[in-house]
Amino acid sequence: MAAMDWFTSWFSASGYGLSRLVLQRALACIYLVAFLSAAMQYRALLGERGLLPARIFVRRIPFREAPSLFHWRCTDRFVTGCAWFGTALSAALLVGAGDVVPLWASMLMWALLWALYLSFVNVGQIFYGFGWESLLLETGFLAVFLGNADVAPPILVLFLLRWLLFRVEFGAGLIKWRGDPCWRDLTCLYYHHETQPMPGPLSWHFHRLPRPLHRVEVAANHVAQLIVPFGLFFPQPVATVAAAIVIVTQLWLVTSGNFSWLNWLTMILALSAVDSSPVTGTPSYAATPAWFAVLVCAAALLIVLLSYWPARNLLSRSQQMNRSFNPLHLVNTYGAFGSVTRVRQEVVLEGTDEEQITKDTVWREYEFKGKPGDVRRLPRQFAPYHLRLDWQMWFAALSPLYTRGWFDRLLERLLENDRATLALLRHSPFPDHPPTHVRALLYRYRFTTARERRETGAWWHRTYVREFLPPVQLDQTGRPGRSFG
Structure with a gap:
């Protein structure tokens, strides 16, 4: 009994209950946007008469290389129906359905969302060839093992989410530092606000900031991406402070451009390092079921093993951006703008x-x-x-x-x-x-x-x-x- 109590206290992070709740609801919102995007755009881009028809792709690429439900059936009606089903399921989790069902049912709902979206990404070709697609899948897979209101958040999963956030931020920082010289001489933002893929309503104003402020922006970016991510693994309150810095810098990026859900999802990941006990106290939860603990430990072991390739990529001088090392997109590399376009x-x-x-x-x-x-x-x-x-x-x-x-x-x-x-x-x-x-x-x-x-x-x-x-x-x-x- 004492051993079980010790294991439960080590395994559980009761002080992160509010952070988990916000993280899960926000992640469900991102899923909703992603599935809505698929429902509205799939037919024109990947449908039977689309620009890159998925039905031709699945005939050419075997299932083992691109696992997808659409290898079985790839009609416009079926795929669009799956997109709307994913939208509805995301909305249900957004309003809290995952916390009113048994733990196993909540896990099944999150797993179904992940498998459905994997099906879209793996037939999406260049239209789904962005780093934030893999980021959503990797985050979504870990969310399966975060539990619901019945159990305390597993500390292993929270640290795996921090490891994911570390790779997102540190990888992006390294690819810049190793890439375009303008990142090292602090001049990249003389151009980037103007030449980025899709400027936002404030991008004109950001571009017109004085050049010394652009240099401060770049320097702050280096600090936020190359130094701050290590703080995510420090004891509290350092981890929470590091997470807050990540959130603030991502909000800056949100206001200056349009990068799909990349910045929003990065902020969501930062919640895994926020200790919410000073606000909520330390809630009490029911004992963690043994079967759940076993599944969490197995998933953690899998992620650790698959992390070898992304970790090696981080240390490599020929670092690659936004690459998946397995068809399930479980552990990936990230990064953006290793080079900056000077002319739009x-x-x-x-x-x-x-x-x-x-x-x-x-x-x-x-x-x-x-x-x-x-x-x-x-x-x-x-x-x-x-x-x-x-x-x-x-x-x-x-x-x-x-x-x-x-x-x-x-x-x-x-x-x-x-x-x-x-x-x-x-x-x-x-x-x-x-x-x-x-x-x-x-x-x-x-x-x-x-x-x-x-x-x-x-x-x-x-x-x-x-x-x-x-x-x-x-x-x-x-x-x-x-x-x-």
Whole structure:
């Protein structure tokens, strides 16, 4: 009996009850956003007539390499139904359903969310090829073993969540320090607020801060990512202070740009280091069931074993960003912006309904929801929602290599006025009939100066660079072909 009491006191972290509650509810909210994103965008991006159809992918890639429920069935109706089911299950956990059911049922609910989202990520190809997808899966897997209101939070799982947060922050800090020299000379933020993938409504103001403040921002980032993460493993209250610093720096990033749920999920992970007992006291819980303790210890052992590869990656001079070492995305590497783009370029899509192309042809522009287009339009805040096509358009402007496999299909869908594809856009200039031709132009964008902003009302100034893709039209087979009008 004494041994069992000792084990329970060692295994349980009763003072973290409130932190667990907030962490789980916030994680359920991120899941909800992720599944909602899938429900709204899957058909156009990965559906049967999508830009990269998942049904073709699952025929080519074996289940063992990309485990997914959609290897069994991959119709638009079934996959969209799974997305809406995931949305509903996330909403149930958000309002506390996991705490009113038995412990085993709560674990099953979290495990089902994880397996469902894994199914989307593993068939999502480049549209799901972002570090925050793996981060959500890794966090979601650990959440299965956090327990519910019936038991105290397991200390092992809390430390595994801190280990995950450490890899996110320290990995991001190392990739910067080892990468672009502007991180070491503190000048990267002379450019980054302007050239980041999807600026937010305050990005113009951040970019216009005095350059000495930009250098302070970079220096503070190095402290937050290279020094503070070690404090997560110190005794309290140091761990809580380290978590608070992480949360504050992530809020700064939230206000300055749109990075899907990356920053929000990082803040959620920081809650694993926050001792809530000064607020709530130390609640009493029922004894931890032996079967639950065994499952937690087994999961912890698995994570420790799988951590070998990410840990080796952190120590490597050829450190890789955002890589999964197993198809279940259980323990991964993270990082972002090892190099910073100095000049912002944007691919602008245009269409015309004229039958023949001449020098006098009138072209009308398609507007995307998030990426810059109309120079007078203030960038919007979309995060934590993920506009997947907008992000890929940013990569396309970096290099045509990023357009392989999907860009031609995008043009084809625009020439057809495909409803699902147009729903991904903010505005189509052809609401009633499809265009006869579409083309892509490359522009250089920069934020306006304060004076230009006052005089023109524009947030951006853009300069034509070159033709990205010449005009195309549907040929006799219904595929986009070069127009020689």
